[in-house]
Amino acid sequence: MDINFLGNLLLVVDTGSMAEAARRVGVTPAAIAQQVQALERELGVPLLVRAGRTVIPTEAGHRVIARARNLVRESAELKAFALEDEAAGELRIGTITTALLSLLPDVLAAFARAFPQANVLIRAGTSMELYETLQRGDLDVAVCLHPAFALPKAYDWHLLREEPIVVLAPARLKDEDPHELLRREPFIRYDRSLGGGKQADQYLRSARIAPREVFELNSLMAIAMMVDRGLGVSLVPDIVSPLTTTLKVARLALPTPTEPRRFGVLWHKTSPRGRLIKGFLQCADGVLGYGDSGGDGKKVGRRRSGG
Numbered sequence: 001m002d003i004n005f006l007g008n009l010l011l012v013v014d015t016g017s018m019a020e021a022a023r024r025v026g027v028t029p030a031a032i033a034q035q036v037q038a039l040e041r042e043l044g045v046p047l048l049v050r051a052g053r054t055v056i057p058t059e060a061g062h063r064v065i066a067r068a069r070n071l072v073r074e075s076a077e078l079k080a081f082a083l084e085d086e087a088a089g090e091l092r093i094g095t096i097t098t099a100l101l102s103l104l105p106d107v108l109a110a111f112a113r114a115f116p117q118a119n120v121l122i123r124a125g126t127s128m129e130l131y132e133t134l135q136r137g138d139l140d141v142a143v144c145l146h147p148a149f150a151l152p153k154a155y156d157w158h159l160l161r162e163e164p165i166v167v168l169a170p171a172r173l174k175d176e177d178p179h180e181l182l183r184r185e186p187f188i189r190y191d192r193s194l195g196g197g198k199q200a201d202q203y204l205r206s207a208r209i210a211p212r213e214v215f216e217l218n219s220l221m222a223i224a225m226m227v228d229r230g231l232g233v234s235l236v237p238d239i240v241s242p243l244t245t246t247l248k249v250a251r252l253a254l255p256t257p258t259e260p261r262r263f264g265v266l267w268h269k270t271s272p273r274g275r276l277i278k279g280f281l282q283c284a285d286g287v288l289g290y291g292d293s294g295g296d297g298k299k300v301g302r303r304r305s306g307g
Contacts, residue, residue, distance in 0.1 A: 001042055003075045005035040006068045009047065010138070012036065013065055016054035024123040039064075073137045090119045091276045094130035095143040098220055099263060102241035103160065103287060104143065110283035118276055127195060127263075134266060141267040141277055145195040151266075158281050159264040160288065163237035165199055167252040168227045174250035179209060181252070186232030187211030191218035196261045200235040203258050211235075224249060237261040 011021040012032060022029040040047050047061035057065055076090075095104055100122070108120065125133065127144035134142045134155075143160070151157060167178040169185070182204070189211075190197040197218075204211065214232055217223050221243055223234050228247040237260070238251055265284065267277050 001039070002035070003072060005039050007072045007138070008032055008035050009039060010065065010068060010072060010136075012048065012055060013057055013061075014133075014136070016056070018055060024125065025121075069136070076137070089273060089276060090121060091273055091280065092121045092123070092138070092140045093143065093280075094123045094125055094133055094139040094141070096127055096130070096145065096263065097124055098237075098239055098241075099143045099160075100124055101221055101243055102239055103284070106287045107280070107284045110287055111280055114283060115276060115279055126193075131266065134268070140271055140273045141265050141280060143265055144263060146262045146264065147266075148195070154269055155266060156269050157264055157266055158284075159262060160284055161264070162260040162262050163196075163239060164260045165196070165203060165235060165254060165258050166238045167233060167254065168224060168236050169233040169250045169252060170227060170230050171248040171250050173233070174252070176252075178252040178254055179207060181233045182207075182209050182211050182235065185212070186214040188223050188226055188232045188234040189213050189216040190220065190223060190234060190236045191216060194218060196220070196237040199237075199259065199261060203235065203254065203256075207256060 008021060008025060011024060012018050015021050015024070018032045018036075019029045022032045025032075036048060043060075043064065045060040045064075046058050047064060048055045049058050049061075108122075111118070111120070123130075123133070123139065127142075127147070130139065130142035130144045131147060133139045146157060146159075167181055169176065169178075169181055173181060173185075190200055192198055192201050215226065217226075220236055220239050221241065223236055224239075224244045224247055226232065227234055227249050265277075265281060271277060
């Protein structure tokens with residue numbers, strides 16, 4: 001029985017969708033379906049049944065899944081312990097899309113040079129999805145926004161970047177008053193279900209600005225492109241990405257100070273992949289110019305913010 005098939009079965013159950021599970025592990029939905037069918041043939045029972053647009057476990061599936069979680073976790077821990085004194089093994093990284101399209105490629109390039117024998121598995125998701133996946137033991141580290149609640153003592157946090165909330169406007173409007181732009185121009189809203197979108201919405205409310213909303217998106221890169229095309233202005237975290245360097249947009253500071261968006265690395269303190277995690281943190285700090293990283297989630301050196 002392939003332990004990876006079991007792991008992907010758990011992902012299907014947790015997401016309720018073969019398509020979403022396939023997206024997170026970087027394969028096709030057909031490949032996930034074939035893996036589930038292989039498990040069903042081997043076990044001799046159906047494991048999943050379709051319910052509308054989602055899939056749910058059968059009665060036998062529930063029994064298998066309860067045991068499979070322990071098997072997948074123990075298999076991963078066994079492999080990690082066997083390699084704990086080697087610069088090898090597998091590091092499972094979950095990341096928000098913003099990080100994946102900005103700093104993470106450079107960090108991974110540095111990590112690949114420092115740990116050429118290590119395998120890296122990357123999954124994208126929202127910060128809350130990543131936190132829940134980390135809790136289940138299906139990830140080793142999560143590159144995500146700092147949770148809005150107090151972290152359990154079993155977890156550690158390492159800040160990577162602080163991003164102030166700015167008004168994003170076409171370059172031709174760079175000398176305009178940011179509040180006036182938010183009131184006057186068509187408004188492209190950052191998804192209010194996400195951390196940065198919530199911060200932007202709170203700012204608009206506190207400043208008593210009711211923008212003329214035309215779009216709401218969950219992609220900061222797409223918002224930047226739409227602003228570049230003259231479709232409106234936005235209120236977003238000030239990201240830095242090679243994908244936005246050619247865009248003709250202006251980043252206007254807000255007249256009223258606001259809390260920046262903070263994202264970094266979250267991991268379990270007792271992870272058997274501690275050496276690889278520490279190496280990943282050191283590579284991240286090297287790319288960002290933060291100096292040496294300790295094992296306690298703190299940094300030596302100045303943090304950059306904004307962009």
